[in-house]
Structures are given as structure tokens and as C-alpha cells.
Amino acid sequence: MSTGIDYTYRYAYASSLDTVDNGSALSLSTSSRKLENPYFFEGKILQPRRVADMLLVLSEVVRTHFFQPRPPMMDPVLTSSESILRLEGFSGCCGVYVRADLPASMFEGDVQGRGTTNVDFNDPMRAALTRLRDKDHVQFSVGKHEVALTTGEEKVVEKKVKLPIRWIKGFSEVQVYQPGLRLAYEIPSSEALRFMRTLPKSGAAKRPSYVTQTGKVLRLSQRQKPGSVHLHGTHRIKVIEPLLPKASSLRIWADDSTGTSAWEVIYDTGSFFLMISPEVYRGFSGEGQLLNILAKGKGQDLLSFIQAKLNWQPRINAHELAGELNTTPAKIESALAILGTRGLAGYDVSQGAYFHRELPFDHSLVEKLQPRLKNARKLLEEKKIKIHKKLDADRIDLLVAGTGVEHLVRLRPEDDRCSCPWFSKYQGERGTCKHILASRLFVEQHVKA
Amino acid sequence: METTTAQSTALPPEAFEKLILHGKLRELVAAVKPLTDKERSRLSKTAYTVYSVSRSKWFFGTDSKKHKKLSSKLHALNTKSSFERAQFAVLAVCPLSRVKNTDQWMFRDGLETTLEILQDRNPSWLSEWVDHQLSENDSLISWEFTRGLIDAGLIKKPTHINYVRAMVFYFNTWYTDTKKSPLPSIVDRVCAIPGAIEDIYRIFETETNAFSKHYLESFSTKPENFQTWTTAIEILCEGGQLDRARILDASLKGLDSGFSDQQISGFIKVHNHLKPTREEINNRQSTYIDLLNTRVSRVSDFALKKLSKLERAKQLDANRFLEAVSVVTELPTKGPVQSALKLAKRVIKKHPEHKGSCYPLANKALQHESPDIQELASDLIEQIIDCTDEAQREALIDLVPACSSRVQTRLQAVLNLDAMHQNENEVFNSADFDLIFDRISAIPDAFRQKFGLNETQFLTKYPLPIDFDILETAVLSNVQPLPPIQSLDELIDCISHAVEVVDSADEIERLLDGLSRFCDQKPEDFNIRTAALLKRIKEPRYSETQKELIPGWGRLSVAFQDLLLTWLTGQYHHTPPSFYYEDVASHHIHINRLRELTRRIYKRQAAPLFATPTHKEGWIDPIQLIARLRHLEQDWKYSRRHDLTQALLRIAPDRRQEALALRSNIPAPIRQLVCWAFGAEEGPSSNDRKEYELWVAAGRARCPKGSLVDAYHVFRVKDKLPDSINAARYTWKSTIRHSKSDSRYSFPEIQMSHNQGSFPKNETRKQPNSFPDFRDVQHLLQASFKRLFSLSSGPIWKRIPTTALHLYNKGARYLPFSAWQIQWVQYTWPLHQDSFLNLGIQRIIGRIDENTATSVPLYSYLEPVFHLYRPWTEMTQLAVWTAAVAKDIELQNVAIEALIEAISDGRAHPEPLVKVLLKLAEGGWIKLNRLASALEQVAAVSPLHQYVICTILDQYIAGLPDLPKNAYHILQLQFELHTTLRIPAPPETKIKLKELKGKGKAAQLARSLCDYTDERDVTAIYAASVEGRLSLIDSLIPSTQA
Structure with missing residues (x-):
């Protein structure tokens, strides 16, 4: 199976930071699958240094592969609405998700459109960003009005990349994790900076560490304690260190069941969110948490109704939608989770709510290219599943043909189990195996029907 | 425009093929020279076919199936020559797509011929082909060749960056072979090639290795005229061939390019070598100021040096500089920040009107992690404080608590801060005193003494060791x-x-118990349920991590495999011991238990295991043990011997008297034995001699550290092995072993000996792990003979687990053990862990200067030091110190964690800790930077931890015979701790510190420490220590909680 798809970022011009009469002009070039070169924003940045820092760290993550030397050249994704500009990205290894939230109060200007687009991040622009200062007068634009007329002398920029499928999958998978995060600590930026500086620079540690608080002091411990935060690959969070001197606080979010953590730099306006996978060598893409959602299919019935209601809201109110659709907020949340897996919604942990955005990639690929789901369907097609024992309607044992042996799958309302090595090793922590997925599909098709 | 010849002579394909196969290269070039484009096109197929077939023949020795005739012709010829001519033929007649597909390595060697062919042909695609060649990672096109094409007017100068790289490579080539005539220097070669000068400016726009260290630089045999690029550029500037001003500007521009460190250093070197005049520097002042913003330490440092020169010449634009300089504080290194602060101080001294502009720099520098930078920042604040407004002062006050203690003291004076900003931990009131006193009074006398809480000394000094x-x-x-x-x-x-x-090892124990209890259950679909498991066990996959049960390493893994196969198949499996595996003494008890269980599973004797812990960390509740013992089988001496031995060693100290009250429930054959382990009076009789190892286990459960010699005199055995009937007493010495073969190599060692006997020499020698030798065969025969006549199998220590734990094989240093295997060894005798810690110490010292390795999880050996119910023995302290100074970062982190926890609850006390540390230092191998780094992390936790670490360092320094030169590592920390705690160094420490003379960093710190006289009340710290101990007592002796 191919590990990537050929993708071309086609920008009408290169993003740049240029000197203009009264200061500088930061212009982000856009490229989208649906709209060719969308035009989203025009205005002035009120705190240029801060915005520059956030963009630099974001681009640093997107350009970095945290355990291999070769970084893929991906560009971030920008979502625009009246109240906020969000830039999202993924590291090359798919183990770090990053999002910069730039609320309208950070700018003076007008949003020209709603939507999601890729934005061009290139080396000259990055180098120029490092030189910005807060007192500088910086014009900011995302896209350009009537590109065709104004770009007579500008060169169209095409970046042909092998877009890894796991990169797209990671975008979906990360939305499944975020609702499960709990706020572990919130510390002032000075303490956060001190803590960051105590972290080893190399990410070579073989074992995970645990961030724990003793008194007011945050420290890295080798022992798991109640409330401590699992952390593997300290170099992955050190990237936010440059943001801390100007921040007001750092929030640390954790998901104890999976070992995922998120690090949110809070400013008086705006925030920067960085989420890391449980281990350096584990990208979000391979976790398979969304397979459960895709396989079980809860909330599918509401999808079309909710999709009709989506209009680039920066915060989707599940209660309001539940009222409008005459259902429960929990069902709305389930349906939004599915939309999240399809790239149609992101999750904002601080708000505890989803926001609408449509990733500028063909997201139907995600479901099609899930290898485990694909293999499960193949098992079904090849009729390699049979019922071993039916205890009752919800408790069924099945035999699924494996390599040289038949695996016993036990479907239970509380917890499905399989005798295959994958499931035995991870115990469902990294998603269900193909045998359980196939059995679930088999039961849906043959037994329940 | 492609060349066309007026009088062309057509060349038939057959003749062309013949020419390639049999002709000479010159003939071929001459033959194609007059051909028109059309004629060349007609020959393209022939040329490419010969090329492909000869290539296959030459490279791989294979014949073409499609062109059999051609292949057979090549048989009789020199394939290499034909292939070479074929390459030139392709270049001469084929279209670009085919030329791109050829290997072209001949073009490099046959440079003149290649140029001649291309000149004759002058194809329109030549520039495209050169660009394509340059863009290939393993490009074979040389700069010399490209220059040839440019000079011939065939192409324009390529814009590809590899053109510049190729140029650097070309001029970096030197001959070291004395037989060859030496190449001219870079300068001479550059001057000899027209147009090459202009290319040199591009070095500053491109990432190249021009400024990487050339391998010849350090060679004595390098050519006499050897030059680096830096020197060459300098000479070319001096000679006027290069424009000096342009190079100065280009090198500065390159510094903002984001290139590699080496390249940046090279640009700086070139710039400095040109020795720019004051005027030249002044003309570029704005560029130097802009470079402060690059966030590259090296660049900022360079720019600051130039700006410093301008300042001295009174030409610095102070306002612009001060506005821009604060960004330097964000750099990770200290150097540029120090330079920036010093320069800023000088600027405002000359221009006091700019004091206000210094605030951003002072504010940001005060947030720096380094106390040295904070110190410089506070100097600056002192100078500018009169120019700050209220808001700025408040912002500075907010930063004070995060500063180092010595800076805090200074800033309190500068900012007029009073006691309200002092550390709240210093406050200790009488109400707290009464509360703690009441809690201590409620503790029984005996415990109060044992936990160092003597009322008479209460809160007047640091509590005594526990x-x-x-x-x-x-x-x-x-x-x-x-x-x-x-x-x-x-x-x-x-x-x-x-x-x-x-x-974890808990999981192993649970599943062994499960197997023992459910081994008689074989439902109809048992084989279906276990088919996947059986396949997995029969086809184990190789693993280095040892995290899996199978395939693990060595005899333990084999025993597990036999056990599981017996259970799954119902057939008895027993794999004889292999000589390929090292004999690990500490695994014997587990292997014996596995073998015992395998036999019972085969017989389907379902019953709970005696030795399975009822609680984590390897403990068995005595009451639950009695309940299990009712399952004792008649053949227990054969089927339960090792299970019972292990069970006795795991009996928890709790509820033993209650268990004794239930003695009637214990089966008669082992009642006396088990009751003795619980603490009953009635010991063994001479009839119990056959169960010697069981009685030793019962004795070690009864009194882990005491002697059993008197109680077991009835056995009349001469057993002097450690932790058999004699408790082990350890004596150790830290030393360095020098390599016998090469005295340059030395290895830190901790020589450990037990004063109670030792192992026979032949037992401690390293067992072979490769092939059996004669002695091993003899050993096997002896063992078989003994078994045959029901004599004792193997040496006695193999049957006494507490003794086997002392047998450490140095060869085991690199053996892979997983964390669960180490933990399982630890569970052998949870009552007393010194022998286990000794095993850990030996493995740690063997890898003291080695990095973390996944296959050697040394941190697992420190697990027992975290158990609250274990006092810190000398072995505990030795293990923790050894780990704290190890290179293995994960191990060091666990040691730091252990110190933090044990200082909090009082188990770690400075006095015994420093004694062990001083003894360890006698070996002379402790790395003080590692020690200081570990202690610094411990001290960061609380004032109590600061105090303990400060005391340890004071006593350590006082106890050292001589202070080493690199003592500044610990003196820096010690000074910081004294100033934080505001206590002076004790007199004996000051005496030692005064021995340090000179101007070195260590001597300066020593003087500062001696001069520091601040002294405050540390009762709050004593109280924190007491409170930690009270919590410990509450955990360990629940009756005191009231």
C-alpha cells in the first residue's frame, strides 16, 4: 500500500514579509482544494513579535520529524472566521499536533471570508519573521483580493509533496483524543520557563517520564504518581520554550488512559496549543482510536443534519444543536466526533467544544486508507469469519482466520477481546484489531440483521 | 540553434555500430562531427542499443535476450572499451531523454572528448542537461567541465546551488601523493580560470562545506601550498582580485541565512580575517545591530563584539542599540547575554540619558535561568532604577521571587523591599510548635528514639538518623x-x-498461580481458545528488549516455554540446560519453581501456589498463607519444596502473631517449620537436616539480619555462606582497576566482600556462554552421577535463594535483563534487600560511564529504595549514590527521585549519606559535574531538601583530603544553597575552603563562601523534617495515628 499521496500546494505567489512604506507587510499565500486561492483576511497585527513567535514555532513543528533526520515539507492549515484565525499543523512524524489560536483582538482589520486553506510557509518568510518587533507596524493578509490582477509579476509557487496518508489520518485521530483531556496543571509562565529549562535537550530517553508538582515546583519524575502527566520525548515540548517569556501561563492537559498530553501557552490574548502522542515513535495516525467510532457507527444518523448546520462556527454549541434537532447533547457530541474524524471539525480543549473547519485534503481517503478497516472488510469479503458460540445477542464468540491459525474473538458489551498478538500486546490501547473490526461488521450484517 | 554541417557525410547505422564496437574513440568523434541533426537522430537507436547491451554485459555479465547477435559480438571484444565508446556515442547522437538516462561517468574522465562532442553538436538542450546533472544528488558532472561549457560559450552560468558546491569541491582537492606534481594553491587556481572570481561571492549565498575543517589541515604531510578557503579569500582580497567591501557585506548577509553552524563560523572567520577598519564597521553599524535579532548565539556574539568596538570609538548609535539588544536574552547560551549586559552598562555610563532605554534588557535578563546573568542584570537595574517608573518597578518586583537567592538579596535592597517579600517558609510560630510537640508526645518512647524524634532536642537541631x-x-x-x-x-x-x-513481576506471579489453580480445567474448546497462543509460543520471535516472556534470554525463558507447552499440549516438556546460556544464580529459585509447577501441571494437581504474593512488592499475608497451606500434597517434598521455600521468604512482618494462633490449621509435616518462621519458640531438631534449605528460609523470614548459628547447631553443618545461617555483613571499598593490557584504560570498581564466608572458587568463576569445555562436561557428569544416587543436586547455594543472591558474575554486566526479571529477583526476599542492592551496585558500577541502554534497565535495581517501610541501610545509600553519579540519565533520574522522597520522609539523613559518599569518593572516579547536577535537582524541591543537600556538601567538602580542581561544580551549588538558606558554611568546611588559592573559579567561589556570614533561624526546616517523619510513622505504625 502506498504510504503517501501526491499532493501539490499551488500558491498564486509566495508568502512573504516585505518592507512597505510605513512598516512591514506579512502576506500569507493560500491554496485550497475547493477554492483555488481564498482571500480571508486583511488588517494590522497589534503584537507582531508575539504573532511571529507563534508562527515560527508552528512552522518549526510542521517542518520537524521528531525521530528521523528528514523533515517533510508540509504547510499549515488556516481556518478563518470573524472571531478567530486558527493555524493548525502536524509534525512530520505525526506525533505532535500544533495549533495557534489568534483571536480577532490581536488584529485591527476585517475578515474577508470564512473557510479553511493551506498557507505557504517558506524559508525567506521564516527568516524575516524572526526580525519582527512588537513596535513594528505590520500589515497582515491571508490571501489576496483578485489574485490574478495583482500577481502579474509574482511567480506561482508549486510545492509538490508526497503527503503521507498518516499525516491526514493524524489530523482525524487527534480530534478523538482531545475531548478526553483533563487539566492537570496551570502554572505561571515564569515557572513554566524554569521547568522547560530543566528538561533534557535530547529526546533520547528510553522510558517515559512524569511531570509532577511538588509544592509550587513542577519537575520531571521517573515515577508515576497520582495526577502526574505522562511525557515521552521532552524535546517535543521544548519547542514552545521561546513562547513562554511573553506568556501569562502554561496549561498542561493530560489523558491518563492513553498517555497523551497537551501543552497550552496562554497569552492575555491568544493561545498556542501543542499536543504530543504517548511515545516519540508513535504518531497519532497509527493509534486507531477512531476505528472504534468508524466501526461502531454511533451518531451516524445525525450527521447530515449537523453538517447542514455547520458554517465555520468558532464554537459549536452542542446544547443549542441538540435543542434544534430535538436530541441529546451527548448524541450531538458523538456525531461531532465522527465529523472530527472526517476533517470537518476540530476540538478546542479550552472551550471544551468543537469548531467547524474543513481540512483542505480529500478526507474520504482517511476511512478508505485505514489499513485495519480495509483488512477487516477483506476478511468479511473472503468469508473468513464464523460464529463459534453465541451466548446471547450481545455476547458472541467468533473465529476469524489468521495466518496459520484461527483467532478467537469475544464480542462483549463491556470490552471486546481477540487472541491475536496485536490485541494481546496492546489490549485495545491502540485501537481494535482487524479481527474484532471484522467480527463487529459481521455481526452487524449477519446476526443483528 | 543546433549545428548543421553543409557537407555532411551520411553514416549508416551498421557502420556506426561497428565503429562503437571496434573503432577508436578519436575515429568515432571524427565520424559524428560532420553529421546533421537528422543524421544523428537516425543513429540514436543504434547508439542506445549498443550502450544498453554493453552496459549489461560490463556491469552484470548478462547477455541481452533481445539483441543476441550484438551480445555475441561483444563476447569477443573488450566490453569495457565498447561500453565507454557507446556512452560517447549516446552523447553525440541521442536526444536529451536518453542522454539523461546514461551513467555518464565517462564524461568526467574523458573531459576533453566530451567537450569536443558537445561543441560539435551544440544541442539546444545543453543548459537543461547541465541543470539536470547538477540537481542529481550523486552528480558526476564536475565544476571544471561546467566551466568548460561556459567558457566555450555553450551555456550560461548555471543558477543551481550545486554549481557552487561543485566549485568548492573542485578547489578543495589536493594531492598528498608525493609522486604526483602538487596542485597549485586555491588562489593560483582561481586566478587561472577566467570568471571563477565572480563565483566566489556565491559561497556566501549557498550552503556549502567550504568552511568545514579540511581533513588535511591537521596532517603534517599536507602540501606546502595548502590553503583554506578563509586564507584564500583573504589573499584574493589583499591582491585586489576580490572586492573587499563586497566580501564584507556578503559575509554579513550570509550570517542571517539560517545556514549550518560551520558555515556561519566560516563567514565570521572570513569577516574577522579581513580585519575591517573602524570606518568599515561604522558603515555597517545598522547591519550589526540587525544581526542581534538572528537568535543564533554565535552571530549575536560576533555582532556584539563589533558594536563594542564602535562603543569604544564613541561611534555607537546608543539608542538603536539599546532598543534592539534585549532580544539577545532569549538565546540559550550565556556568553552573548553577558556581553550585551556589559556593553549596555558601558553605554549608559557614557550616556546616562539613555538609561530608560535599558529597561527591557534588564527586565528580560533578570528572567534568565543563569544566576550569573541575573547578577549582571541586577547591576544594570541598580544603575537605571532612578529612571524607571512605578509600573516598571512593580514588574521587576514580580520577577524577584524567581531569581537566585543572592540576586534576591541585592534586589531587595535596590527595590527597597522589606520582609514581606521574604520566604514564607522562614516563618514558624509557636502554635505549630505545640501541635508537633503533641504529636511527638503521643508516640511510644521506643519508636520516638528509633525515628530520631528525641524530645530534648526537638526543633533545636536537625533530627537524628532513623x-x-x-x-x-x-x-x-x-x-x-x-x-x-x-x-x-x-x-x-x-x-x-x-x-x-x-x-511486571506481579503479573508473572499472578499467571503462575492461575496456571496452578486452573491446570485441571480443559473445556472442550480449550484447544480452540489457546490455538493462537500455542502457535505464538512454538514460533517465538527474536527480541532484544526482553520485555516478552518468550523468547526471553536464557534458562528462565526456556523453563517458561516448557511450562506453557506442558499446559497447552498436555505433554510433559523439559528442555535440558543449554551451555549457550549463562548460569544466573539469582534466577535459580524461579527456575526451580517453574520446573516444579510444570510437573504438577502435567499431573493436573490443581491448587493455589504457596509463594504467590498476596500483595504487591512480593509480600504474602501470613493468614492467607495458612489458608493456602491446607493444599499441601503428600509428595510435597518433591512437588512443593521450592514453592514453600519461596513462600517462607515472602512472609510479611504483619499479623504473624495472629497467624500463630491459627497454627492448628497448618498441615502437621510443616507446622513447626512455618511457625518458626512466624516467630514461635520451637526450632528445628536434628531430624530436620534433610530440609536444611527450608529451615534456612524459615530462619531468614524470622530474623532477616540475625545469626541462626545457635538455633541451628543441631544440624552440625559448617556453613559460612552469606545469608544462609550467617547473616551477610558487607565491607566495601571504592577503587579503580587498571587494565592489565593497557594502563591507559581504567575501570571504577566497588570491591564488595562478606565477612561471613565466601563461595568456593570454582562456583564464582564465569560460566562459559559459548561452547562447553572439558570442565563443564565433567561438571555435568558429576551432577548426573549425584542425581542417579539421590545425592544432593548441585552446590548448596543453588538451593538457598538468600545465598544465591550474593553470587554476582562480572560477565553478567552486559547480559540483557528486562525490568520484570530484575523485579522478580527483588521479590525473592523482600524482607531484606541488601543482597539485591548489591547485585544492582555491581551492575551499575560496571556501566557507570555508559549511556542508557534499553536492554539493561538498571533503574529497576533502585525499586526497593522507594519502599516506605524499608530503612535506608548502608547498601541503600551506596546504591543511590552510585546511581546518582552514573552517566545513564534514566538511572540518575531515579536516584534523584529516591533522594527527594527519602529526604521528605526522613529516611535519608545527611550524616550517613555523606559518610558513604566520602568513602565512595576514595576511588577517585566520581564525576563532580554529575554529582552537582543530581544534587541541584534534589535541592530545587523545597527548603528542607536545600538544607539537607547543603549539609551534605558542607560535610563532603570538609571530609575530602584535597579539593579537586573541578570542585567549582559543587562549590557553585553550595554557594547558591547557602545564600538561599541564608546560613553560613560551618567552620570545618571553611578551613578546607581556605586551602583553595588562586584566581580560578573554584577559588573565587571558596572565598565567597568563606566570606558569607548571613545567619537565620532554620527552625521551620527542622519542623518540616519532623513532620515528614511523623507522616512516615503514621504510615508504618498505624497505632500511633491517634
């Missing part, structure tokens, strides 16, 4: 129960998981 006996504590209330496996399905799941990854 010295309690594990047998007096409540262990089980401090550890979680271990739930047994409930069903056959759960057992299969647990084993399937363990086969992939073992989470």
Missing part, C-alpha cells in the same frame, strides 16, 4: 493487594499478553 526494623512495621497497609486470576479465560488473556509484553 533506625527502625522492618519487622516492627506494618508493611501490608502500605502496599496494594494483588488480585488473583478469576477464570480460565482471564488466565489465557493474561498469558497471551505476557507472551507479547510482561508488565
